[in-house]
Amino acid sequence: xxxxxxxxPHNGTRWLLALLPFLLLLxxxxxxxxxxxxxxxxxxxxxxxxxxxxxxxxxxxEPDKRSGDYLLWVDTGSSLIRLGLGVGISALAGLAFGILxxxxxxxxxPLSPLVTFLSLIPPMAILPILFIIFGMDELAKVMLIIxxxxxxxxxxxxxxxxxxxxxxxxxxxxxxxxxWQIILRVVLPQILPRLLASVRLALGSAWLFLIAAEAIASTxxxxxRIFLVRRYLAMDVILPYxxxxxxxxxxIDYGLKKISQWSFPWFHSQTGDGGKS
Amino acid sequence: MxxxxxxxxxxxxxxxxxxxxxxxxxxxxxxITIVGASGCGKTTFLKMLLGTESPSRGAILLExxxxxxxxxxxxGIVFQRYSVFPHLTVLKNVMLARELEHSPLLxxxxxxxxxxxKQEALAMLEKVGLTAAIKKYPHELSGGMQQRLAIAQSLIxxxxxxxxxxxxxxxxxxxxxxxxxxVLELWKQHQLTIFMITHDLKEGFLLGTxxxxxxxxxxxxxxxxxxxxxxTYDIPVGQSDxxxxxxxxxxxxxxQELTMEGNAA
Numbered sequence: 001x002x003x004x005x006x007x008x009p010h011n012g013t014r015w016l017l018a019l020l021p022f023l024l025l026l027x028x029x030x031x032x033x034x035x036x037x038x039x040x041x042x043x044x045x046x047x048x049x050x051x052x053x054x055x056x057x058x059x060x061x062e063p064d065k066r067s068g069d070y071l072l073w074v075d076t077g078s079s080l081i082r083l084g085l086g087v088g089i090s091a092l093a094g095l096a097f098g099i100l101x102x103x104x105x106x107x108x109x110p111l112s113p114l115v116t117f118l119s120l121i122p123p124m125a126i127l128p129i130l131f132i133i134f135g136m137d138e139l140a141k142v143m144l145i146i147x148x149x150x151x152x153x154x155x156x157x158x159x160x161x162x163x164x165x166x167x168x169x170x171x172x173x174x175x176x177x178x179x180w181q182i183i184l185r186v187v188l189p190q191i192l193p194r195l196l197a198s199v200r201l202a203l204g205s206a207w208l209f210l211i212a213a214e215a216i217a218s219t220x221x222x223x224x225r226i227f228l229v230r231r232y233l234a235m236d237v238i239l240p241y242x243x244x245x246x247x248x249x250x251x252i253d254y255g256l257k258k259i260s261q262w263s264f265p266w267f268h269s270q271t272g273d274g275g276k277s
Numbered sequence: 278m279x280x281x282x283x284x285x286x287x288x289x290x291x292x293x294x295x296x297x298x299x300x301x302x303x304x305x306x307x308x309i310t311i312v313g314a315s316g317c318g319k320t321t322f323l324k325m326l327l328g329t330e331s332p333s334r335g336a337i338l339l340e341x342x343x344x345x346x347x348x349x350x351x352x353g354i355v356f357q358r359y360s361v362f363p364h365l366t367v368l369k370n371v372m373l374a375r376e377l378e379h380s381p382l383l384x385x386x387x388x389x390x391x392x393x394x395k396q397e398a399l400a401m402l403e404k405v406g407l408t409a410a411i412k413k414y415p416h417e418l419s420g421g422m423q424q425r426l427a428i429a430q431s432l433i434x435x436x437x438x439x440x441x442x443x444x445x446x447x448x449x450x451x452x453x454x455x456x457x458x459x460v461l462e463l464w465k466q467h468q469l470t471i472f473m474i475t476h477d478l479k480e481g482f483l484l485g486t487x488x489x490x491x492x493x494x495x496x497x498x499x500x501x502x503x504x505x506x507x508x509t510y511d512i513p514v515g516q517s518d519x520x521x522x523x524x525x526x527x528x529x530x531x532x533q534e535l536t537m538e539g540n541a542a
Contacts, residue, residue, distance in 0.1 A: 167359035170329060171427075173348035175374040175434050178381065185373065185384040189364045266364050266414040 047236040055236040071225065072241075076248070079210060079222040082138065086145025087206050091199050093150050098157020099191060103183050112158065119151030123209060131217060141213040148209040149202040153195075160194040161187055193264035200256050207249055280305040280340060280470060281438075287334035288321050293502030295321050299335070301489075301508060305437075308464055308471045308485030310514070312478050312525075314533040317491040317506040319474045323440050326472060327354055339438075350374075353431030357443045360427035361415045367426055368411040371398035374434040398433060405429045405459060421452040425459065432467060439464075441473040445480070457484055478526055481514075488512045490525055496535050 009017055033046035047055075060072040097115070101108045127144055134140040164187060172182045214223030222245055229237045261268050279302035286299040295318040303309065313319050324330035325337060328347045337344045339351075348354070361370050375394035376386045386394050402408055405425040415423055424444050431439060441460075445453045461484065464471055475481055481488045490510035497503045510525060 165359040167356045168362060170327065170348050171354060171356075171360055171362075171430075172373075172377075174327075174350060174352060174354050174431065174436065175377055176350035177377045177384070181377050181381070181384040185377070186362060190362075264364070266416065269414070270363060270416050 044233040044235055047239075051236040052240055055234070056240050059237060059240070072244070075220055075222045075225050075241075076244070078218075078220045079214065080248070082141050082214075082221065083145065083206055083210050086142045086210065087149070087199060087203065089142070090146050090150040090153055090202070090206075091195060093146070094153025094157050094198070095191065095195050097154045098195075099161055099183060099187055101154065101158040102161020103187055104179070108158070115151050115154050115158075119155055121147075123148035124212060127213065127216065136217045141210065141218065144209045144213045145206050149205050152205075153198055153202055156198045157191060157195060160191055160198075164190060190267075193260050193267040196256055196260040196264075200253050203249060203252060203256075207245065211245075279303060280307075281344075282338040282341075283335070284338065285335035286322075286325070286332050286337065287505070288318060288325070288330070289333045289505070292500075294505035296491075296507070297505035298507055301511065303470065305470055306468055307487055308461075308469075309473070309487045309489055310481040310485045311472065311474045311489045311491060312476065312481040312529070313491030313506060314493075314529050315476065317493065317532065319491050320442060322491070323442055323472060323474055326438070327352055327440055350378075350434050351436055352438045352440060353434065353436035354440045355424065355427045355431055355442070355444045357446050361423055361430060363415050365414075366411065367402065367407055367413055367415070367418070368395070368398055370415070370426055371401055371430050371433055374430065378434070398429075401429045401433050402426075404463070419452075421448050421456065424448065424456065428459070428463065432463060435467065436469070438470045438472070441471065443474050443476065446476065453480075460484070478522065478529070482522055483514075485514055488514050490529070492528060492532050493535075496532075498535075501535075 036043045130140045172186050211223030214221035215227040218224040281303040283301040288296040372394045445456050491506045492509040493506045495504040
């Protein structure tokens with residue numbers, strides 16, 4: 001018998017083992033739900049699978065009685081636009097200021113302490129200020145995401161730029177590169193895959209800020225819907241929405257990883273995360 | 278008039294003298310190998326030639342003017358590691374110098390200018406024997422291939438001076454011999470002035486035209502940083518004998534041990 005640290009599951013076994021906890025959770029849920037519903041058929045806390053199917057049918061495939069919209073898709077569209085704008089703008093700002101701070105000491109001296117300070121402000125604490133300044137519409141929600149994740153992205157990018165070996169910057173200079181050319185041809189291309197990696201990590205916080213902002217002031221969006229139907233204890237809507245959000249987050253993360261592997265093969269073979277997840 | 282003059286050069290950090298009273302003249306086309314115990318300021322000296330460190334006292338003059346205090350295309354460099362760009366293929370690593378030269382704004386060439394640069398890079402890569410690897414990324418290359426790439430990349434910009442900081446230190450002995458041949462060939466072809474640091478004394482006796490030994494002639498056991506290293510030998514290569522080799526080897530070992538004791542105390 002080999003030691004357990006040397007035992008590797010084969011491919012099929014690996015899949016089976018990965019699915020197992022999900023199946024167990026599902027079984028546990030169904031058992032608990034059945035037990036509660038047997039006690040009280042009107043129980044709303046753990047709805048039966050059939051109620052989920054009805055709710056999904058109602059939210060995704062039937063027009064809303066009042067507005068005529070297909071609510072799930074309208075909510076998804078609004079949320080994804082906010083998330084995309086917020087994360088996209090943050091990524092660009094993180095890249096620009098990160099490179100500026102990392103590559104140019106005279107930019108780093110005044111900006112780096114400021115960014116560190118800003119990154120320590122809890123974004124949720126200034127949400128009221130955002131609503132006061134930017135009003136209750138789209139801008140405030142996108143701003144919350146930006147304020148929430150940009151400082152950390154800038155700090156991370158700055159650190160990554162500083163980690164580029166000095167030998168490379170010197171080498172580029174001996175090849176006649178100007179500061180601008182070094183940023184463009186040596187720093188930027190090496191930072192892009194690191195930006196994607198940081199954005200993948202920042203997406204968790206971005207979702208948090210998005211849902212928080214939607215819950216407080218919005219008329220559509222995934223977060224808005226969850227907090228709206230909470231009033232009716234509509235677990236049959238809330239749980240599918242949560243799973244849907246999780247799936248969206250998973251596919252965005254997976255997509256970014258694939259884009260990175262495809263665009264920056266040299267980076268992924270260096271860090272050794274070529275194919276594995 | 279000498280090409281490079283080193284005039285009473287000192288380098289000190291806080292309470293530590295690294296180099297003291299270095300005086301030397303270097304002619305165009307000299308190939309100088311520098312040996313010395315570790316911590317004897319060889320790399321510091323090279324950095325001053327490169328322009329990333331400045332002298333505490335004295336000066337290095339290049340054609341009678343102080344050598345520029347930041348790296349420039351006049352002086353190529355090959356480090357022991359990290360000399361090539363990991364995000365560019367072999368071909369693009371070599372083309373980069375031309376692209377930087379001719380495209381100040383984008384640092385990238387297109388069309389016929391790009392084809393010219395590519396031809397030039399291919400010719401250079403052929404010289405260093407990397408034709409088969411032009412589409413590979415540096416991490417796919419062996420250590421010897423990476424160093425050959427670094428040399429090709431430096432030479433395409435046609436520097437007057439080539440600085441080599443233990444370029445073959447991490448290579449196998451067999452590959453090292455190949456690299457010696459390559460460097461000697463390129464040195465003659467491009468009429469370079471070369472400074473090469475090595476910690477292999479044999480390499481110093483074999484390559485180039487002059488051997489410099491950096492060593493500390495004086496030691497103070499109470500204050501290991503009180504005295505700096507100087508050039509203790511400046512020997513024309515090819516005219517030295519076995520006994521001199523052994524003498525230098527012995528002295529360097531003594532210095533090494535004294536330095537270690539000093540650090541331990």
